[in-house]
Amino acid sequence: MDSTGILPKFRVNRPLTAREREKHLQQKKRLDVKLISQLCVIRMNSRWLESVDRNYGTRGFITMLSLVLAAFSLYAMFMLLWLVIGGSVPNENSLWPVIFTCSAVSFLMALTFLWITRKEVFRYTHYPLLFDRVHRMVHVFRFDGSVLSVPWDDVYFTLGRGASLANMTNWDVRGMVLDADGSTVRETFALAIVTGSEENALGHWEFIRRYMEEGAPAVVDAVPFCMPIWNKKETGAFSRERTFANQAQARGGLWLMMAPFSFLESLGRSLAMATSQIPQWPPEVAAVMTTDPQDPYNRDASINPPDLQ
Structure with missing residues (x-):
């Protein structure tokens, strides 16, 4: 599993690398790729989208x-x-x-x-990201419980690389806050995807980019499920469901071989979730999270099957 961002932490106070410049993702540039929500959405409507963090899917492995x-x-x-x-x-x-x-x-x-x-237990159940279309802001819940708030247009997005224990290199999407010189990285956060495919990483970036630039109608069909963690902890059953989802694409023999490890990981996930607290946005951020009951693009866990709500 790849826990980059937790172990090891993202490197900051450094210049952009050549690869980060090469893989720069522009907010105004539309990509012709399949949209991938990556089971990231907690809640979504026409005004804002709340997403889980990069390592939410593998929580429990550490x-x-x-x-x-x-x-x-x-x-x-x-x-x-x-x-x-x-x-x-x-x-x-x-x-x-x-x-x-x-x-x-x-x-x-x-x-x-x-x-x-302690990187997972007695911490937070997840570290949400809030994409505010109305004010064109991105709010990131940090690991220490504080919040980074930065204008969407000021974030330098790029493809990143993380490494798993099997020495396999994965792709992710990182947002960077640069210094006034435009090249020194002061802070880094990541979107919800970790994948072995560059195209899949671009698909998730385009999902977020298109939501912010074009609105909920452009992405709503790519959201079949929402994570049932709004103001509550996930259940033990959902912890198992989410852990085994990481192996959903594995072929039969490989899935069976990984099943015992996935089960142990789900126990670690349940422990991490049970001992951690639910993140709460500060009042100034929570104030922008208004909803319109008549909004046709309201999405939350109520759209899920009964056993995943």
Whole structure:
């Protein structure tokens, strides 16, 4: 899985790279690609669209992996200490100091892995992005709970690359706030897609771009579902559903092979969601999120099948 933006964080206070300049995405340039909403929409209407973040789809993976590695580290520590306590290893040739040192290293590794789980547990259930068409603003809920608000036209969008544990390089769409010099990156956020296909990344960019530039009628058909997380946490059943959705395109044999890992990841996701708080927009942002009951483009989780609401 690719958790770029969390581990590792996006690099800032640096110049734009040659690739970021080459892959620059322009707000006024229409792309002839298939629109991909990427299960990002929480709520949408003619005035604004609220989206999940880049890592929402894989939430739980860091928790699952870190807890498994912490458990193995603690197991190794106790097994090493048991060699001494149980008398299996005599104190000869300085073996005990070596065992105690290895036990201490295992304990420190366990603490490190438990610390890494804090990237997901006791945090926020998601980090929403709000695209305000009326005022042409983008609001980004940061990892520390603060909010970045920046004019849509001032964001430098580009395709980014992230790396998974399998050393596979993925595409995403990043928005950057540049310094007055127009080349120094001061802040970076990402849209909701992580994909192995550049065309799919462009499809998600075009979905957001077309919403902001052309309005809800241009994108509404690309929104078959909305994420059922408005002012509430997702259910355990939905956590499993969303985790297994990541493997929806896998062929039968590969899907079966990945199923046990997806199940463990769904448990990590459920733990992360249960221990985290629901993000709340500050009053000045929430004030723009007005809705018209007669708006034909109102979309939220009520459009989903009953088991996904």
